[in-house]
Amino acid sequence: MGKFYLMGCYTQKGLAGFVDNPSTNRKAATQALLESGGAKLTDYSLLRGSFDFISVCEGTFEQMAAAKMVAASSGSVDNIVILESADLNKIAGTAKKMSSGFKAPGK
Numbered sequence: 001m002g003k004f005y006l007m008g009c010y011t012q013k014g015l016a017g018f019v020d021n022p023s024t025n026r027k028a029a030t031q032a033l034l035e036s037g038g039a040k041l042t043d044y045s046l047l048r049g050s051f052d053f054i055s056v057c058e059g060t061f062e063q064m065a066a067a068k069m070v071a072a073s074s075g076s077v078d079n080i081v082i083l084e085s086a087d088l089n090k091i092a093g094t095a096k097k098m099s100s101g102f103k104a105p106g107k
Contacts, residue, residue, distance in 0.1 A: 001040075003085035004064045007051040014076030030055050033070060039063040051079070 010018075018024055027044040034041045039059030047054055057064060061084065068080045 001058045002060065004057045004059065004061070005083040005085070006055040006057060006064060006068065006080060007047070007053065007083070008071070008077045008080035009050075009052045011076055011078050017076060026053065030067075033067055034059065034063070037063045037066055039067065051081075053077075 027041070030044055031041040034055075034057055037059070039057055041055060041057055043054075043056035045054050046052065057067075061082070064082045068082060071077045072080055
């Protein structure tokens with residue numbers, strides 16, 4: 001299981017839902033969405049800035065993409081970005097191994 005960060009924005013329709021029902025619990029809704037697909041929500045926060053929310057999740061990329069598909073198709077969220085946590089040292093170690101077999105253009 002990987003660790004993922006999903007950030008997105010509420011649409012006008014989504015914000016209207018909050019105005020109609022200010023006690024809407026998006027963390028619980030996001031948790032239910034992820035759990036129905038076998039993934040896990042570890043944190044959910046409202047943001048100030050270019051994105052309105054961030055969900056910290058555990059699962060597979062396919063589970064995150066499916067959650068994005070379901071959420072976006074509701075019309076209440078948009079601009080959802082999926083970021084995957086990575087181990088820079090592991091990547092660098094693999095890059096070092098691969099660099100011995102790489103030939104730059106013209107070499």
